[in-house]
Amino acid sequence: MHGFISQISLPSLLQQILVGLSRTTILFIVASGLSLVLGVLRIPNLAHGSFYMIGAFLTYSVAAAVGGKAGFWVAMVAAPIGVALISLVMERGLFCHLYDREHLMLLLFTFSFTLVFGDLVKIIWGSDFRSVSIPPVFQGSLSIFGLPLPRYNLFLLVIGPLVALGLWILTQKTKIGKIARAAAVDREMVGAVGINVSLVFSAVFVIGCFLAGLGGALVAPTQNITQGMDHSIIMEAFLIVIVGGLGNIWGALLGALIFGLTDAVGILLWPQFAIVFPYAVVVTILMFRPRGLLKSTW
Amino acid sequence: MKRAFGMFVCEMVFIVLMVAPLVAADPIKVGIVDCYTGPPSTYTNDVRDAFQLAVDKINAKGGVLGRKIEFTTRDSKFKVDLGLSAAKELIMREKVNLLMGTINSAEALAISDLCKTEKIPLLVTFSKSDAITGEKGHRYVFSMNENTSMAGKAAAVALSKKPYTKYWIGGDDYEYGHAIADGVWQNLKKLKPDVELLGQTWWKVGESDFTPFITAMISAKPDAVIIATGGKNCVPFLKAAETTGFNKRVPFYMHTATELSTLQPLGMDAPEGVLGTSNYFFYYPDSPENKEFVKEFQQAFGRPPKVGALYGYITAAFIAKAYEKAGTIDTEKFIDALEGMTVDSPVGKLTIRPYDHQVMLPMFMGVTQKSPGYDFLIASDIITISGEDVMPTIEEIKKSRGQ
Numbered sequence: 212m213h214g215f216i217s218q219i220s221l222p223s224l225l226q227q228i229l230v231g232l233s234r235t236t237i238l239f240i241v242a243s244g245l246s247l248v249l250g251v252l253r254i255p256n257l258a259h260g261s262f263y264m265i266g267a268f269l270t271y272s273v274a275a276a277v278g279g280k281a282g283f284w285v286a287m288v289a290a291p292i293g294v295a296l297i298s299l300v301m302e303r304g305l306f307c308h309l310y311d312r313e314h315l316m317l318l319l320f321t322f323s324f325t326l327v328f329g330d331l332v333k334i335i336w337g338s339d340f341r342s343v344s345i346p347p348v349f350q351g352s353l354s355i356f357g358l359p360l361p362r363y364n365l366f367l368l369v370i371g372p373l374v375a376l377g378l379w380i381l382t383q384k385t386k387i388g389k390i391a392r393a394a395a396v397d398r399e400m401v402g403a404v405g406i407n408v409s410l411v412f413s414a415v416f417v418i419g420c421f422l423a424g425l426g427g428a429l430v431a432p433t434q435n436i437t438q439g440m441d442h443s444i445i446m447e448a449f450l451i452v453i454v455g456g457l458g459n460i461w462g463a464l465l466g467a468l469i470f471g472l473t474d475a476v477g478i479l480l481w482p483q484f485a486i487v488f489p490y491a492v493v494v495t496i497l498m499f500r501p502r503g504l505l506k507s508t509w
Numbered sequence: 510m511k512r513a514f515g516m517f518v519c520e521m522v523f524i525v526l527m528v529a530p531l532v533a534a535d536p537i538k539v540g541i542v543d544c545y546t547g548p549p550s551t552y553t554n555d556v557r558d559a560f561q562l563a564v565d566k567i568n569a570k571g572g573v574l575g576r577k578i579e580f581t582t583r584d585s586k587f588k589v590d591l592g593l594s595a596a597k598e599l600i601m602r603e604k605v606n607l608l609m610g611t612i613n614s615a616e617a618l619a620i621s622d623l624c625k626t627e628k629i630p631l632l633v634t635f636s637k638s639d640a641i642t643g644e645k646g647h648r649y650v651f652s653m654n655e656n657t658s659m660a661g662k663a664a665a666v667a668l669s670k671k672p673y674t675k676y677w678i679g680g681d682d683y684e685y686g687h688a689i690a691d692g693v694w695q696n697l698k699k700l701k702p703d704v705e706l707l708g709q710t711w712w713k714v715g716e717s718d719f720t721p722f723i724t725a726m727i728s729a730k731p732d733a734v735i736i737a738t739g740g741k742n743c744v745p746f747l748k749a750a751e752t753t754g755f756n757k758r759v760p761f762y763m764h765t766a767t768e769l770s771t772l773q774p775l776g777m778d779a780p781e782g783v784l785g786t787s788n789y790f791f792y793y794p795d796s797p798e799n800k801e802f803v804k805e806f807q808q809a810f811g812r813p814p815k816v817g818a819l820y821g822y823i824t825a826a827f828i829a830k831a832y833e834k835a836g837t838i839d840t841e842k843f844i845d846a847l848e849g850m851t852v853d854s855p856v857g858k859l860t861i862r863p864y865d866h867q868v869m870l871p872m873f874m875g876v877t878q879k880s881p882g883y884d885f886l887i888a889s890d891i892i893t894i895s896g897e898d899v900m901p902t903i904e905e906i907k908k909s910r911g912q
Contacts, residue, residue, distance in 0.1 A: 219728070223728035226724055226728075227724060227725060227728075230720050230721045230724055234718055234721065237718075333546070333550075338547075338548070338550035338551045339770075339773075339774065340548070340744045340770065340771075340773075340774040341774055342744060342774040342776065342778060344776060344777070344778050345752065345778070350752070351752065351754070352752060352754055358724050358727060358728060359723075359724065359727070359752075359753040359754055359755075360724075361749075361752040361753055362752075363752065430718075433717075433718055433720075433745070433748065433752075434717040434744075434748065435717075435741050435742075435745045437547075437551075437741050437744075438546075438547045438548055438550075439548050439715060440717070442715075443715045443717065444717075474721070475721040478712075478721045479721075479728070482679075482708055482709060482710035482722075482725060483708070483709050483710065483711055484711075485710060485711065485712060485722070486682055486711065486712065486713045
């Protein structure tokens with residue numbers, strides 16, 4: 212074990228960063244959705260992880276039902292939309308009546324949904340492990356600096372910035388984005404100028420959950436689709452959102468970058484304690500900036 | 510009228526006389542505590558279902574000692590405290606004759622402690638900590654499955670024959686991961702003293718993306734890697750190994766790599782040539798007993814049996830045969846009967862070693878391979894390592910118990 216650190220070469224470090232960046236993509240997509248809902252609706256949505264899990268399971272089912280090469284792409288579109296539809300029913304049926312309640316109440320409410328969704332997934336998909344094949348175009352790896360970089364990770368590296376761009380356009384350039392930003396700051400005022408805040412909230416909630424579903428769909432080919440996916444992602448997503456600044460989408464991007472990169476580099480530098488590495492960084496950041504790195508909307 | 514009444518009385522007396530022995534013979538009650546929530550349930554459902562299959566067969570033949578075997582399950586959700594309180598409840602309220610379960614080693618050890626004081630037999634199904642029948646073993650605990658030191662010994666024998674000297678260990682950072690890694694490494698060092706450990710990587714249970722771990726291990730350039738990961742982590746690990754071409758660069762051993770629960774979900778996306786060990790395959794051994802078992806299980810539950818099914822099935826077989834031999838439902842006589850008992854199973858005759866109450870299960874070592882007729886990879890080039898060869902010696906058990 213001795214002298215291992217000195218063996219780490221620049222290529223392996225760069226390669227590790229590339230791998231870390233593609234992992235960041237998933238974290239960013241999921242965390243940005245969570246942050247959006249948190250910022251505008253003020254709902255700490257613990258069920259966000261469940262939507263991610265359902266997104267992955269739907270991807271499995273759609274890909275299996277359609278089959279062939281097209282299956283993956285159909286699933287990639289259908290699964291997040293499916294998740295968005297579920298969240299629409301949930302928002303219109305329940306959450307839209309609860310916006311005035313205190314945060315703790317909402318927290319408990321979304322928590323109860325993690326249990327409900329967890330059981331639903333168990334009833335519908337059972338307890339066996341599931342896996343989705345990577346589409347043939349992205350199978351295998353490229354050799355970069357003599358080390359393998361999976362082609363699918365490259366695909367994720369392209370998707371990440373696209374989602375970020377889409378979110379920027381949505382929040383900065385569209386009317387609904389502007390209203391949502393205004394509603395995040397002062398809900399009553401937006402209502403007072405005659406805008407149906409409730410509908411805007413509904414749209415934001417659905418978009419946030421769509422992102423969770425998209426994250427689940429994108430991650431599906433790289434991992435084991437199983438119960439419990441919701442728990443692991445929701446913790447990481449909340450950490451990222453807290454580090455970045457509650458409700459700030461760019462904070463989510465920054466947080467995801469910090470988390471994803473420290474994780475990947477930590478695995479290379481300090482393999483025995485890789486688990487601790489990203490969390491230690493998060494704690495350090497929060498010690499100096501307890502409200503997160505970027506401006507929180509809370 | 511009077512006569513009809515007389516007939517009625519006669520009939521009643523007759524019925525009572527007929528039923529009396531059946532009423533008097535209370536059923537043998539088995540309590541199963543296990544995790545039926547979340548990913549571990551893919552393993553535990555098979556234990557329960559195969560146990561049910563075997564028990565139904567036994568009961569259909571009139572049960573044991575004229576008693577039916579009944580069982581009831583409790584979901585411990587992989588939590589030690591829930592498992593322990595469920596075990597207490599089953600002993601105190603349900604008055605079970607014996608307990609079985611769990612897949613969580615810490616939980617099995619906690620319940621084992623309780624069973625020691627309550628003097629209730631515990632037949633462990635699936636927990637792989639070797640402490641159960643080793644260091645923490647006692648009169649009332651039995652293990653129906655292989656453990657980390659058995660798997661470690663089997664793997665070490667195979668690896669010691671390969672030309673590798675520089676090793677890396679990567680695993681799940683919890684009891685099972687460390688135990689299996691220790692098991693392989695300690696045995697390997699004994700068999701081949703010149704092996705060198707370059708370093709170790711430990712990831713969390715439920716880690717989802719193994720690509721960064723694999724690339725980091727490749728850059729350390731070991732000759733071979735021991736992967737000490739289990740349960741749901743096996744699937745994404747093999748997936749990442751296939752995408753990164755890990756096993757083409759560095760050969761690796763992973764204990765449960767060849768198991769159906771790992772390979773079936775991956776379909777054709779699993780890497781070939783990964784070395785793994787398991788107690789059971791539905792396609793191996795290719796014996797009439799196994800075929801019969803697979804057919805029955807498939808008919809009853811619509812899926813092929815996984816390794817847990819073997820554990821559930823033999824547990825039922827041991828329980829029935831031991832009560833039969835004891836001739837009474839007395840716990841102490843049941844345990845005496847179980848010690849050294851042999852039953853027939855889908856993998857051949859299996860015996861419980863009297864000293865440590867460990868079933869001497871053979872270990873099947875093989876490599877993953879695509880095979881015509883299967884839409885997932887299966888284990889091939891299977892070598893059977895007999896139970897006697899992988900068991901820790903009685904001296905080792907005594908030493909671990911401080912005797």
